Amino acid sequence: MFTGITTLTPFKKSLVFSYGIFSLFLSLLVFASGLYFYLIKDLNDQSQAAENALTHRMDEIFRELKHIVNDASLSCQKEDIGQLRHKVFYSPIFKEFGLFDDNFRVYCTNFGVNNFNIFSTIKDRIEQSEDHTTVSLVKSYILGEKTFIAFYLGKNGIGANGLAPPKSLSMDIDHLLLPDYPYELTIGKLALVSNELNMGSEILDQKNISLDDWAMTLKIILPSNVYWSKAMTLLPFGVVLWIVLWALSCALHWGFLYYRRSLPHCLRRAIRGNDMEVYYQPIVSLHDNKTHAMEALIRWRSPYHGQVSPLSIIEISGRLNLLGDLTWMVLRNVGQFYRENQKLLNNITTAVNVDRYCLLNEDFISTFTGILEEYPELKGRLGLEVTETSALSAIELPLMVSRFEHVKALDIRLSVDDFGTGYSGLDFLRRFPYDTLKLDRVFIASLKDDQFTQQVLTSITKLAKELNMKVVAEGVERKDQLDAVKELDIDSVQGYYFCAPLPYDQVLTWLVKNK
Ligand SMILES: Nc1nc2c(ncn2[C@@H]2O[C@@H]3COP(=O)(O)O[C@H]4[C@@H](O)[C@H](n5cnc6c(=O)[nH]c(N)nc65)O[C@@H]4COP(=O)(O)O[C@H]3[C@H]2O)c(=O)[nH]1
Numbered sequence: 001m002f003t004g005i006t007t008l009t010p011f012k013k014s015l016v017f018s019y020g021i022f023s024l025f026l027s028l029l030v031f032a033s034g035l036y037f038y039l040i041k042d043l044n045d046q047s048q049a050a051e052n053a054l055t056h057r058m059d060e061i062f063r064e065l066k067h068i069v070n071d072a073s074l075s076c077q078k079e080d081i082g083q084l085r086h087k088v089f090y091s092p093i094f095k096e097f098g099l100f101d102d103n104f105r106v107y108c109t110n111f112g113v114n115n116f117n118i119f120s121t122i123k124d125r126i127e128q129s130e131d132h133t134t135v136s137l138v139k140s141y142i143l144g145e146k147t148f149i150a151f152y153l154g155k156n157g158i159g160a161n162g163l164a165p166p167k168s169l170s171m172d173i174d175h176l177l178l179p180d181y182p183y184e185l186t187i188g189k190l191a192l193v194s195n196e197l198n199m200g201s202e203i204l205d206q207k208n209i210s211l212d213d214w215a216m217t218l219k220i221i222l223p224s225n226v227y228w229s230k231a232m233t234l235l236p237f238g239v240v241l242w243i244v245l246w247a248l249s250c251a252l253h254w255g256f257l258y259y260r261r262s263l264p265h266c267l268r269r270a271i272r273g274n275d276m277e278v279y280y281q282p283i284v285s286l287h288d289n290k291t292h293a294m295e296a297l298i299r300w301r302s303p304y305h306g307q308v309s310p311l312s313i314i315e316i317s318g319r320l321n322l323l324g325d326l327t328w329m330v331l332r333n334v335g336q337f338y339r340e341n342q343k344l345l346n347n348i349t350t351a352v353n354v355d356r357y358c359l360l361n362e363d364f365i366s367t368f369t370g371i372l373e374e375y376p377e378l379k380g381r382l383g384l385e386v387t388e389t390s391a392l393s394a395i396e397l398p399l400m401v402s403r404f405e406h407v408k409a410l411d412i413r414l415s416v417d418d419f420g421t422g423y424s425g426l427d428f429l430r431r432f433p434y435d436t437l438k439l440d441r442v443f444i445a446s447l448k449d450d451q452f453t454q455q456v457l458t459s460i461t462k463l464a465k466e467l468n469m470k471v472v473a474e475g476v477e478r479k480d481q482l483d484a485v486k487e488l489d490i491d492s493v494q495g496y497y498f499c500a501p502l503p504y505d506q507v508l509t510w511l512v513k514n515k
Contacts, residue, residue: 016250023245030245031238035231040205043222046176047207050183050218053172058214061093061150062133065162069154072099076108084110093169094162102157118151118161126153135214137166137190148192166192173218183220192216201225261304267316271325276300276313278333279501280350282510283472283494286486291515293472294350295385295494296334297501298326314355323355328367334382335375337504342377344511351383351415351436359386359403360396372410383413385438397431404432415472419460429467437464441475441495448484461489 068087073080076099084097088110091097098109104118104126125134132153137146148166153159170185170193177183184194202224209218231238259265270276276298283293298310317323330352338345358364372378384407392400404414415436416429429437439457446453461471473485476495485493499510 015253019249019253020246023249024242026249027238027242027245031234031241032231035227035234036204039222039227039230043181043205043207043220046181047209047218047220050173050176050220051209051211053176054169054185054211054216054218057093057169057172058135058211061162062131062152064091064094065133065150065152065160066154068097068099068160068162069152069156069158072158072160074101074107074158076113080108081110081112084108091162093164095165096163098161098163100151100153100159100161102153102159104159106161122151126151126159129213132159133213135187135216137187137192146190146192148187169193177220180226181220181222183218186217186219188215263302263305263308263312264316264320266302266304267300267308267313268320268322270300270302271317271322271329274329274332276329277503278330278337279503280337280507281494281501282499282507282514283492284498284514285492286490291511292348293383293492294348294507295501296330296350296352298330298353299501299503318355318357323358324361324363324367327352327354327358328371331368331371331378331382332375335371335378338377338381339375341508344508344515345381348511349381349383349413351385351413353417354384354386356386356392356396356400359384360399364403365406368407369410380411383415383436385415385417387417401431408433418474429463429469434467434469436470436472438472438474438494439490444473444475444481444485444495448480454484454488457488465489 064087068084071083080099084099088094088097096110098106098114100106100118104123106114106116106118108114119136122134122136126132134151136149136151138149139145139147146166148164148169149161150164151159151161166185173183173185178195182195185192186194203221204224204227205222207220209220210216211218277300279297279299280294281297282291283295284290285292298313299307300313301307313326314323317326334350334352337350372382407414413435414433415438416432416434417438418440419437437460439460443453443457447457464471470491471489472492472494473488473490474494476482476485476493476497478497481495482493482497499514502510
């Protein structure tokens with residue numbers, strides 16, 4: 001089996017090497033672009049998650065301020081200050097709370113009584129905002145350089161503001177984005193958090209998210225060094241990908257080659273491309289020792305499988321549903337043979353083998369008549385040989401009779417082939433209008449020494465004669481077989497004794513010599 005495989009698909013080092021190079025480039029391409037698109041998608045997903053986290057955090061911030069406003073009064077007594085301190089203590093974000101009135105004057109903080117006005121720009125923003133909220137980034141003496149402040153003015157005329165370090169806002173998104181995606185969170189034009197400044201590498205992609213309600217912008221970056229560090233981490237997978245692609249491309253190549261060179265595929269191409277030969281075996285008459293008939297037999301030498309036996313050709317063609325095509329190809333070859341040698345073949349009929357399924361096909365008659373019109377030289381000189389291998393069903397039987405009648409009406413001779421080996425019983429002969437009965441060569445081989453065979457063949461030939469059929473003995477190889485055949489009432493002989501099946505040129509020479 002392996003020898004068969006290697007002949008069909010020869011191993012070539014150079015080819016394996018080429019596929020190695022090819023798959024290396026392909027895997028590099030797949031790996032590089034795959035990683036790039038993966039990171040772009042991941043950047044989008046993480047940006048979306050960061051936006052959601054930030055929105056959620058802002059909602060929480062204002063919910064907290066609303067609680068303070070609801071619990072607050074316009075005074076700044078010890079209890080009010082204590083309450084603010086209590087809220088600071090339990091706040092997850094804020095480090096300082098203040099209360100302001102509707103003149104935007106801060107009158108109380110958790111540190112004590114206060115009296116200063118909120119910047120007019122902030123005041124304007126609160127008034128313009130639908131929810132009476134805004135955020136700001138200012139310098140706080142208590143908390144350090146930059147401080148995030150959120151403002152909310154309640155319907156009761158009391159406002160609350162909360163001060164928080166920028167970190168408390170960014171902690172939600174840090175774990176989503178860092179360390180892979182540096183980002184910058186700005187309020188207005190001021191950066192609340194920025195960890196993208198010292199990135200030191202190129203930007204591969206960038207996402208900008210705007211939270212318009214808070215004038216916030218989140219810029220998230222995909223730097224090239226992240227791409228390269230991921231590429232280095234995933235390099236073993238890249239190597240595996242290369243090996244898999246290499247093996248796959250080699251396997252595909254050999255698989256394809258194996259398929260292209262497989263017997264069924266070669267046969268299909270040969271039939272479709274008329275790349276087969278037809279041999280002719282003369283059938284010699286015992287009445288005048290002349291050749292009045294021949295049988296057309298298919299021959300095919302495959303470039304990869306050598307000489308393929310006709311029985312295998314028929315068997316595989318049957319499986320591939322190509323028996324029709326094969327028959328039409330043989331018929332056209334025979335037509336061409338007659339066209340090119342009209343004079344010599346004038347009084348010779350040639351029989352072509354036809355499979356019963358091909359005959360039963362609904363297109364049989366139309367295609368067959370088409371070929372007869374294409375080759376009028378065949379008129380009156382063509383015969384069909386049908387081998388009966390299995391019993392016909394109740395539906396097939398009348399169909400077959402009608403086909404035979406149709407064929408006969410076209411002046412085509414019908415022979416029953418290999419008589420005695422299949423289901424072709426005597427009843428069979430009665431039903432079909434055959435012209436010739438061909439005795440299978442197994443009977444001829446044992447005819448001389450087997451009395452039973454002699455008796456059977458005597459009865460068969462007698463019946464054939466009664467039914468007006470000619471009898472041909474197949475497979476006559478030796479003189480003693482010929483003598484035994486002659487003792488029966490047999491009309492013609494086909495066999496190696498006279499002539500084996502011959503190719504086009506040789507059969508012409510034979511006919512010229514022996515006609
Ligand atoms: N041992 C021995 N054999 C002899 C002798 N004389 C002839 N033969 C062989 O007997 C077979 C006669 O053809 P078949 O019975 O129709 O049997 C044919 C026929 O059923 C089928 N076949 C051949 N060509 C075609 C075709 O074009 N179409 C179809 N459907 N079947 C075909 O394949 C079968 C085998 O064909 P082949 O191998 O060519 O075999 C041929 C022929 O070469 C002899 O003296 N001794």
